[in-house]
Amino acid sequence: MNKLAISEDDLQAWVDGVLSETRNGEVEEYLAANPEEAERVRAYQAQKQALKALFEPVLDEAVPQRLQALAQPPVAVDAKKRPIFERWSLQRIAAGLLVAMVSGAAGWFGHAQHQAAERQAQVMPLPRQAAVAHVVFSPDVRRPVEVSAAQEDQLVAWLSKRLGTPVRPPKLGAIGYELIGGRLLPGNSGPVAQFMYHDTSGQRLTLYVTTENATNRDTGFRFAKEGPVNVFYWIDGQFGYALSAGIDKSELARVATAVYDQLEHK
Amino acid sequence: MDNAALLAEIPRLRRYARALLGNRAAADDLVQDTLERAWARHALWRAGSDLRAWLFSIMHNLRVDQLRRPSAPLHSIDDEDFEVPTRATQNDRLEVRDLESALCQLPDEQREVLLLVALEDLGYAEIASTLGIPVGTVMSRLARGRERLRLLMEGRPHGANLRIVR
Numbered sequence: 001m002n003k004l005a006i007s008e009d010d011l012q013a014w015v016d017g018v019l020s021e022t023r024n025g026e027v028e029e030y031l032a033a034n035p036e037e038a039e040r041v042r043a044y045q046a047q048k049q050a051l052k053a054l055f056e057p058v059l060d061e062a063v064p065q066r067l068q069a070l071a072q073p074p075v076a077v078d079a080k081k082r083p084i085f086e087r088w089s090l091q092r093i094a095a096g097l098l099v100a101m102v103s104g105a106a107g108w109f110g111h112a113q114h115q116a117a118e119r120q121a122q123v124m125p126l127p128r129q130a131a132v133a134h135v136v137f138s139p140d141v142r143r144p145v146e147v148s149a150a151q152e153d154q155l156v157a158w159l160s161k162r163l164g165t166p167v168r169p170p171k172l173g174a175i176g177y178e179l180i181g182g183r184l185l186p187g188n189s190g191p192v193a194q195f196m197y198h199d200t201s202g203q204r205l206t207l208y209v210t211t212e213n214a215t216n217r218d219t220g221f222r223f224a225k226e227g228p229v230n231v232f233y234w235i236d237g238q239f240g241y242a243l244s245a246g247i248d249k250s251e252l253a254r255v256a257t258a259v260y261d262q263l264e265h266k
Numbered sequence: 267m268d269n270a271a272l273l274a275e276i277p278r279l280r281r282y283a284r285a286l287l288g289n290r291a292a293a294d295d296l297v298q299d300t301l302e303r304a305w306a307r308h309a310l311w312r313a314g315s316d317l318r319a320w321l322f323s324i325m326h327n328l329r330v331d332q333l334r335r336p337s338a339p340l341h342s343i344d345d346e347d348f349e350v351p352t353r354a355t356q357n358d359r360l361e362v363r364d365l366e367s368a369l370c371q372l373p374d375e376q377r378e379v380l381l382l383v384a385l386e387d388l389g390y391a392e393i394a395s396t397l398g399i400p401v402g403t404v405m406s407r408l409a410r411g412r413e414r415l416r417l418l419m420e421g422r423p424h425g426a427n428l429r430i431v432r
Contacts (some may be wrong), residue, residue, distance in 0.1 A: 071273035
């Protein structure tokens with residue numbers, strides 16, 4: 001026995017590839033000299049890979065609805081159920097603290113306001129909402145929209161009626177994007193509209209229009225990146241607009257400017 | 267606790283639960299219980315710490331509770347007619363089935379460690395803290411679990427070091 005004796009723990013760690021380089025070399029020397037042991041640990045290695053392969057497909061299964069729903073905070077978990085001070089005493093990151101403060105405050109102010117605060121705490125920011133809607137619908141080959149551009153009049157009438165205010169898809173033909181159609185979606189507190197466009201290469205772009213922004217002030221252009229999706233968004237009175245696509249920022253900015261100009265001069 | 271981050275962990279929780287319980291419905295029930303408990307206790311989660319490790323430890327504790335209760339429906343783990351995970355039909359089908367049933371024959375505590383190592387690539391120390399046991403115990407369960415699984419797969423019953431005479 002030369003260096004440190006090779007232990008069973010070393011062999012297990014060798015299987016998992018977590019040994020230091022030196023130790024790994026020592027274990028391999030040992031295995032070379034002990035073919036039976038080598039056979040045993042190689043069987044463990046194969047076993048590990050087989051287990052991985054066996055259960056890998058579960059990762060690709062669609063997550064059942066009931067589990068997906070649980071990624072959202074359940075209604076029962078709210079500030080009213082727990083003492084406010086418990087929340088205060090815990091260290092939280094800034095965002096968590098804000099939620100705690102909002103819902104903590106709600107505890108003081110009674111039921112109606114509490115509900116409002118809870119809603120607020122769960123609101124998804126505009127660019128994220130838009131990006132999610134973009135990635136959900138834009139890859140859809142057969143039904144990317146509910147009402148196609150061929151019935152643009154109906155689309156406009158319907159969405160305007162549901163949003164309670166006139167909405168109209170901007171015309172982007174001049175900059176190379178053609179309207180495919182649109183759909184109605186649930187927003188944070190009511191209906192929102194999504195218009196979809198594509199260019200000649202089939203690159204899709206969506207414009208997300210909300211009328212839920214009563215409390216927000218106007219903003220200039222803002223840019224957000226949600227994974228592979230770039231989003232330009234801005235707020236204009238009650239309207240929130242978000243333009244999303246998997247194209248680069250400068251090209252998207254060009255389109256956003258065109259959209260903005262048309263909406264301004266409507 | 268970030269909803270998106272939580273959502274992203276669900277597939278892994280499902281995979282681990284499926285491997286642990288060998289039964290799809292029971293596994294998803296366990297994941298559901300885990301998520302519910304996570305929300306009920308989310309004030310206890312320290313932001314910035316490892317969400318996945320925290321969720322796995324919740325799942326582990328739930329499982330321990332369930333196993334302690336003799337009437338828990340999850341106790342039917344050695345049911346032979348469990349659902350085999352969907353997988354392309356290949357000629358290794360029989361072997362796959364073997365591996366699954368061999369896995370089911372391992373004691374719970376060994377299966378747990380084996381799966382955390384194989385599926386989650388967690389370090390030994392992380393597993394120890396997830397399961398609330400010393401690292402030495404993780405190592406010995408891992409060694410025993412691997413050896414037992416190997417013997418089962420080779421068609422040799424139980425952990426005894428039987429020598430096969432051909």
